[in-house]
Amino acid sequence: MIPVTFYGIAARIINAFVPVKRKAWVFGADFGRTYREGSKYLLEYMLANHPDYDCCFITKSPQVFMDLKCKNIPVVMNCSLSGIVKAAKAECVFTTQATADMHFTFKKKGRRFFYLVHGQPLKIAQSALKDTEYWKKYHGKESVFERIKRKVTHFLNEGYTMDDVEFVAATSDFLKPFMEKDFGSKPPVKVMGMPRNDALFQPDRMKNEKWVEGLDGRFVITYMPTHRAYGKGQASPHHLKTDRKYNNG
Secondary structure, three states, X not given: OOOHHHHHHHHHHXXXXXXXXXXXXXXXXXXXXXXXXXXXXXXXXXXXXXOOOEEEEEEOOHHHHHHHHHOOOOEEEOOOHHHHHHHHHOOEEEEOOOHHHOOOOXXXXXXXXXXXXXXXXXXXXXXXXXXXXXXXXXXOOOOHHHHHHHHHHHHHHOXXXXXXXXXXXXXXXXXXXXXXXXXXXXXXXXXXXXXXXXXXXXXXXXXXXXXXXXXOOOOOOOOOOOOOOOOOOOOOXXXXXXXXXXXXX
16 A cells, blocks of 8 residues: 555645636545534535535545445545546645544645534543643653654654634533644634534523423533444443433433
């Protein structure tokens, strides 16, 4: 298998000659491993409502590639000539996890980056840990060689940072200040919402819901554990569901 860095060299050369194409949008998620979250929903919305836009999902997963092909959703493999060219033409780039959701979408005149943010993260925790012994223990100190290698890899693979995105999406007004604290003055944080859970915090929408009976005077706890195995293997135990102490109102 050809290392991604060699594709990066080819991508840098191709990018120098391929201009940005207006209305060409590319989408990626979960470091190229899966098809989900903000990128997925926005892509499907664009395909259904704005067919005049050239929208495409970019993935590093052969399984995702085959699944989307079967659903007639435009998709290319990231480490391929078609993937490099799609990235080179992109006017807008949408990610959910990190800049590494897609490779080869370098900073370029006429290109804009958008970070839709996966899940409902409290990113401030990352900033709070950086000067602690815990952080140092698990991250260690980079050698000069490792620092150079990281910078070269970033130049050939991503080529932009979160400071370059148009905005960071937040799920609610509650989370917005936390996100701003972590990302600093650049980029701006905009409240965009998340279709999976926004309704839980909108009384006018929830008052007519009938999915739980007898809620008067009780708290409702929504427990949504992250399944890091992505559908493979066992999920985490549902302690709140099985412990009687939490189920007696």
